Amino acid sequence: MPMGKENLYCLYTPRHLMQTLLTIFLFFTAHGIIIVIVFKGCLMKQIEVVAAVLSNDAHAIFCAQRKNVGELALKWEFPGGKIEPGETDQEALIRELKEELSVEIEVLSWIQTVQHQYQTFHLTMHAYHARIKRGSITLHEHPNALWLPKSALMSLDWAAADLPIVKALMKG
Secondary structure: OOOOOHHEEEEEEHHHHEEEEEEEEEEEEOOOOEEEEEEEEEEEEEEEEEEEEEOOOOOOEEEEOOOOOOOOOOOEEEEEEEEEOOOOHHHHHHHHHHHOOOOEEEEEEEEEEEEEOOOEEEEEEEEEEEEEEOHHHHHHHEEEEEOOOOHHHHOEEHHHHHHHHHHHOOOO
């Protein structure tokens, strides 16, 4: 007896397998139930962010340490965050630094865009030189921060996606 649409039911897509597209179908036949598991591949989360390379009058670079949570726990990074729908990179950077550091910035110039594959997500990061226009830095999201000369940047344990930016800064 051929199976029609009326006897094909999607049982569920397990939430604990968010990184994969795994669906379990139940087929009802005259002889009972046949369970078929369909694996269609990986659905890696895609994240697009902006990062600010802030420098002060002494040409030191601002470095921020991530919280002790997740895959990037306690790694060092350049401050920034996710680009919201409808935002430009510059608007996102201005908003993120106001939220994270309580400062108003001016975005100066693009440095580079980094593509990096972490274990649980793919990151696209657009890095820009920026300067503080108003305010004093107050940490809201990071447990620690440092101002370092370019020559000392490699002394920190950087998030992998930030490393190409660190290397570009040290060359320039």
